[in-house]
Amino acid sequence: MTAVEAELMRRVGKLDPAERIGGKSLHRPFLLLWAIGQAVQGREREHRWSTVRDAVGPLMTTYLDLPARAEQVLYPFWHLQRDQLWEFADTENLTLTSDGRRPTLTALNSSDPVAGLPEGAYELISREPEFAARVASHVVSTFFNPPPPGLLEDMGLADLVADRLGRALRPCVGESFTNRNAVSDVYGGNRVMGITPLHDRILSVYSDDEGPYQDAPINEIGWIGYTGDGLRGHQQMTSGNRSMQRYQQQQRALRYWHKPVGGQWTFASWVVIVQLRQRWGVGVDHLARREFVWVLAPVDSPLRDTWPADVIEALEEDDGTLHDDTEGIPAREPSSDTPSGNHDRYRRLTAAARRTADRRTRRSRLVEVERYYRSATAREAVMIRSEDKCENRNCLGHPTERTDADAAILEVDHVDPLARGGADTPETMIALCPNCHALKTRGRNRKRLQTALLKTARLRHEAFMSSAT
Structure with missing residues (x-):
């Protein structure tokens, strides 16, 4: 992966919609997905506000269940640029609202400015189908999982991702590396931490049979008991554990890496967190401590509609309760x-x-x-x-x-x-x-x-x- 590709995946991975009543505000990911579809179809990089307003507005009403108002498109059309995934040709003559946060709708309708994907991102997506599928898979699996019927067709992405949605993400399951430095050299991410994202900001967890944590498969069902973050003292819901809690709440897939004794690090499987437990363990200081155990269920891909029925059932039953085995x-x-x-x-x-x-x-x-x-x-x-x-x-x-x-x-x-x-x-x-x-x-x-x-x-x-x- 080139440095330019890695940087673009980092930007896409950092896209973090605001929480609203009823869930996340998906305006910006939605506009990004539309822009990717335009690039894949060979359309122009820059689009006038009126074009985006008239094309994206009805799609937002259909797939995001939003009111048919131009303000719904105004928000991502302006704010996606702060994620470095959108840029304007000229904004000098735009009148902003009283708080200065965005242009007024009147100003946009009057000047009809042009905006679109940054030039480097557009060139990559329009010329490299494999990379375009990777970016689209990331956006869909993170924000529209599973994608509503008709969404990919209306976005112009159905042909691109028909057989590779989810599988287009990199690394691929089964990829192996001699050490953590080698993983980081190719896909970014921290070289030491056991719970950490790669360059695309998707969380990875690392399990080494040589320790220091006591991770183990749960007998007879093939799921995994993964020890939480923290080597000494009672483990706290901070750092990597906080990231795991967020993925549990979002029911989002993460990458599970495994290293057998004397072996290499291998991206073994996508997994989802189906439960959180707490048990007694011993820290590196040889003192007893309470530690978290995240119950991980392997799945074929990050796309929810590919997950086994027993995993879906477990996710539906999990209410985020900590099951305390130390009491x-x-x-x-x-x-x-x-x-x-x-x-x-x-x-x-x-x-x-x-x-x-x-x-x-x-x-x-x-x-x-x-x-x-x-x-x-x-x-x-x-x-x-x-x-x-x-x-x-x-x-x-x-x-x-x-x-x-x-x-x-x-x-x-x-x-x-x-x-x-x-x-x-x-x-x-x-x-x-x-x-x-x-x-x-x-x-x-x-x-x-x-x-x-x-x-x-x-x-x-x-x-x-x-x-x-």
């Missing part, structure tokens, strides 16, 4: 060096997990996430109980193998899957090495193994619950 749950703390200390913590975590499980027996506002979201409290209790060893008594793998970070290579699993009504409490959960987990899930003798594992989990649970403090 009544002890803060995370380093494991005690004494067996009695670990057993005591196990009991307290189990009690908290049962309270959470009891709440989840009732229908929640976000059914899918509440059904499958695994209790971090219960998982922590099982890890304490496992004493960093695979709990399958007949494990033939590497039950004590550890990672480079000296963590046990264990996966906490529901012996009775949640999807079949299994409880989200420690007595029905077990810590397994990856080999035993695979045998339990896909092995030929998995039914027999599941029965044995459930018995083991209950016996170990009873031993931890009954031991003396």
Whole structure:
């Protein structure tokens, strides 16, 4: 991408309509979309006020449900220039209103000035169809999502974006880079922050399997639990978290980047935020802190009409409520060096997990996430109980193998899957090495193994619950 293209995408990305009663004021994005359509069709760059007034006014009435008044067109015709996406040939003879904010309608009708896209922007859009599709896709996906029937045809953009609306945006899903600097060199954006926009101002979130955050897929549904912004202390609704909250409120898609251990940064998927949770975690200072978990649902594109039905359902149920998984749950703390200390913590975590499980027996506002979201409290209790060893008594793998970070290579699993009504409490959960987990899930003798594992989990649970403090 050239510097000129990047700068134009930055300007388009910064377009931020004012909030009005009933939603955002979309006058400026609407006029910009019309101007893009004119450039794509090979029309002149500059347009007289009377031409824009007579062409755009009726379209605003149709698609923005605005009164058929020339003042509705006057606002974007004048103010789009402050976004550096519109310019006038001559404004010296225009009489302004008493507050000096815009020309009077009488002055515009009398002098009939010309205005249009800046010359550089016009040249790019009129001569580069791929780039024109990229700009149009950005405007549509951000402000007219999904586009009302007939809008793209009336804007002269239907042929341009017929097969590439949404997909024309760059980067493309699947693009990989060796490091964050390489991403920034091509697409702009901050080189360090985990929640940050690229040059087009669309938010990106970065998830590194090597830390420092504990991001993880939510088992069985393919959604992602993404840890909020802030490395130490209780996380606050500021900075990147505030940006995430805004995207949640707008139900707008963002980019999800992922880096596996030893791998490259890859734009893995578009995602939308379907819920916000809060859990106990440990900061880089090794102290317990409350942290946000943004529940991300992958989608094919930023266009709402391409999103799966279960994602749309989740968005309709989400009212922005913070689901607090820390209430009544002890803060995370380093494991005690004494067996009695670990057993005591196990009991307290189990009690908290049962309270959470009891709440989840009732229908929640976000059914899918509440059904499958695994209790971090219960998982922590099982890890304490496992004493960093695979709990399958007949494990033939590497039950004590550890990672480079000296963590046990264990996966906490529901012996009775949640999807079949299994409880989200420690007595029905077990810590397994990856080999035993695979045998339990896909092995030929998995039914027999599941029965044995459930018995083991209950016996170990009873031993931890009954031991003396």
